[in-house]
Amino acid sequence: MPDRFYITTPIYYVNDIPHIGHAYTTVAADIAARFHRMAGADVFFLTGTDEHGQKVLQAAELRGVSPKDHTDIMCTNFKKLWTALDITNDAFIRTTDKDHIDTVREMLQRLYNCGEIVKRTYEGSYCTHDERFWTDKEVIDGNCPDCSRPVETIKEDNYFFLMSKYQDRLIEHINKNSGFIRPETRKNEVLGFLRSNPLGDLCISRPKKRLSWGIPLPFDESYVTYVWFDALLNYYSATGYLAKEHKQTYWWPADCHIVGKDIVTTHAVYWPAMLMALKLPMPEMIFAHGWWTIDGKKMSKSVGNVVDPLAVTKTYGVDAFRYFLMREVTFGLDGDYSETALIKRFDTELANDLGNLVNRSFAMLSKYFNGIVPETTEFDIELKELAEGISERLKEHLKLLSFNKALDAVWELVSFLNKYIDSNKPWALAKDTNTAQKLAVVMYSLVEGIRFISVYLYPFMPKFGERLYSHIIGEPLSSERNIHEKLKWGTLKAGTVVTTIEQLFPKIENERKEKVVEEKSTTTVVEEKTDELISIDDFAKVKLKVGKILSAEPVPKSNKLIKLSVDTGELRQVVAGIGKHYTAEELVGKTVIVVANLKPAKLMGVESHGMVLAASEGDSLKLVTPDGELPAGSVVK
Numbered sequence: 001m002p003d004r005f006y007i008t009t010p011i012y013y014v015n016d017i018p019h020i021g022h023a024y025t026t027v028a029a030d031i032a033a034r035f036h037r038m039a040g041a042d043v044f045f046l047t048g049t050d051e052h053g054q055k056v057l058q059a060a061e062l063r064g065v066s067p068k069d070h071t072d073i074m075c076t077n078f079k080k081l082w083t084a085l086d087i088t089n090d091a092f093i094r095t096t097d098k099d100h101i102d103t104v105r106e107m108l109q110r111l112y113n114c115g116e117i118v119k120r121t122y123e124g125s126y127c128t129h130d131e132r133f134w135t136d137k138e139v140i141d142g143n144c145p146d147c148s149r150p151v152e153t154i155k156e157d158n159y160f161f162l163m164s165k166y167q168d169r170l171i172e173h174i175n176k177n178s179g180f181i182r183p184e185t186r187k188n189e190v191l192g193f194l195r196s197n198p199l200g201d202l203c204i205s206r207p208k209k210r211l212s213w214g215i216p217l218p219f220d221e222s223y224v225t226y227v228w229f230d231a232l233l234n235y236y237s238a239t240g241y242l243a244k245e246h247k248q249t250y251w252w253p254a255d256c257h258i259v260g261k262d263i264v265t266t267h268a269v270y271w272p273a274m275l276m277a278l279k280l281p282m283p284e285m286i287f288a289h290g291w292w293t294i295d296g297k298k299m300s301k302s303v304g305n306v307v308d309p310l311a312v313t314k315t316y317g318v319d320a321f322r323y324f325l326m327r328e329v330t331f332g333l334d335g336d337y338s339e340t341a342l343i344k345r346f347d348t349e350l351a352n353d354l355g356n357l358v359n360r361s362f363a364m365l366s367k368y369f370n371g372i373v374p375e376t377t378e379f380d381i382e383l384k385e386l387a388e389g390i391s392e393r394l395k396e397h398l399k400l401l402s403f404n405k406a407l408d409a410v411w412e413l414v415s416f417l418n419k420y421i422d423s424n425k426p427w428a429l430a431k432d433t434n435t436a437q438k439l440a441v442v443m444y445s446l447v448e449g450i451r452f453i454s455v456y457l458y459p460f461m462p463k464f465g466e467r468l469y470s471h472i473i474g475e476p477l478s479s480e481r482n483i484h485e486k487l488k489w490g491t492l493k494a495g496t497v498v499t500t501i502e503q504l505f506p507k508i509e510n511e512r513k514e515k516v517v518e519e520k521s522t523t524t525v526v527e528e529k530t531d532e533l534i535s536i537d538d539f540a541k542v543k544l545k546v547g548k549i550l551s552a553e554p555v556p557k558s559n560k561l562i563k564l565s566v567d568t569g570e571l572r573q574v575v576a577g578i579g580k581h582y583t584a585e586e587l588v589g590k591t592v593i594v595v596a597n598l599k600p601a602k603l604m605g606v607e608s609h610g611m612v613l614a615a616s617e618g619d620s621l622k623l624v625t626p627d628g629e630l631p632a633g634s635v636v637k
């Protein structure tokens, strides 16, 4: 891993209201930045806004304010969103910053002086909306190939950057540096484009009489700079005035430009050609990710399907949103965004797999060791190797921005620990003094494993990682330097007090159901009508699961209700009216069958999420249990 890591997002058009697409790129860059910081690298993470051009001027005029005042207001939409999404950008560049403008002018002058920029008369098709010329081949039926608006034929003098002469060098650079453009499909696309078309020169000026809102050319003040030429230079100019403590040469070249696939040509052709002309080193990698759609359609204000990231995070939390974006789709491919998919991942992966692992582990530590991490000299070698090995795997995956592979690796540990509980059955070990040492190993391993998970997931879900790590260790994770050194099995000290923790990801479906729960203090007696048969579909509505009773205690002031904590693949509280037939003590460790989709109810003021099945005859009552061992959560069919 480099000791110094410079990562960027595109600078977003200041007129846009940020949506999940913008959030996606920025969250991805944030994860990479956090990961490198944790690994001890010196990180510079840059984002910002692109503030010049016709559209900004028009929007400002419409509001009756100056373009600068307009951009001052509009760029705060992005700044606020980044704060809300826990983005740790080190700097926010605006192309209206004086230092950026000075750098652009200096670079233009340099290129002009060495003959890389020349003046020519140009006649061509121009799209005012996109502020760019198109070749005759590109124009479709007199319309712009990008926005489909009619193009105008314009003849005027303009300045051109002699980009065409870099065509061969660009192809050579891309071929020699296999990781320069990622993913592979985008690299091939760019190579295909460069090999099959003669690369034109780039018109980098706009006459002021047509467009006044831009950076004036230093060698001809009657022109302003083409907005892309100005924008791309932000990556370099920022290193000169926004990255503190070091010289520009320390930060340049960038390690990683993350962009969407829409702007791959500007980044993988224009920008490297500009750098070649400026005799500046090439960035290490340009990664063009895929596109989020809604029901297969492009997000757009006019269609009204734009998803507001702030609204999503208010409902589901920042961590869940960040997790979903990175988990749902392979970085590089397109994906369709839906709330249903988000809820599904939240409930199964965050609430069930992860949240319950943490909850039941800490609850058992509290029950069997008063919340004190026990002393142990033994450990499970497979678990140790898995936990420690993820560190290297994350490095490899994050180098290539394979976020979902990284999450897969962490989830191997989550699943391992869940199975570890089921196979070691701490509740059974706790019953026998001969297995006290084994119980200590199991409980130590669970807490230690969870500590690893808190660190590994921190870049993805910073609030979760921070909260969990400091809950275990008592120190904030973000203040730890070189945290990877602490990813050695056994670093957790015996004697550490780890109290129980409230549900980290309360199930969304449950929360919705709970809203309609009514207080019930009476028992409903259903009269059996033997002649009323139900269909198989009716029966299928009842979800029965195998559950393991982790703890039990009598409900105060009741002689028959017992409050159970049951593992049914998720941790749930069930109140059972079996107190006359079983003591709380003898219930712990039993395997039972639970009705898992019963509406929650309150019995003597205690919430119950499900029902334990029992058979009775006269005064006798026995719990129904499977004929043999099955893991908690197994479905009864």
Ligand code: ME8
Pocket (backbone or CB within 6 Å): 009, 010, 011, 012, 013, 014, 016, 020, 021, 022, 024, 025, 050, 231, 232, 233, 234, 258, 259, 260, 261, 262, 263, 290, 291, 292, 293, 299
């Ligand atoms: O192009 N899915 O700015 P922009 C995924 N100012 N990502 C998306 C997306 C979607 N549906 N929509 C937007 C510009 N993005 C220029 C950049 S850089 C020197 C100048 C993300 O506001 C994605 O990263 O149109 C895309 O490349 C970027 O927003 C475009 O932002």
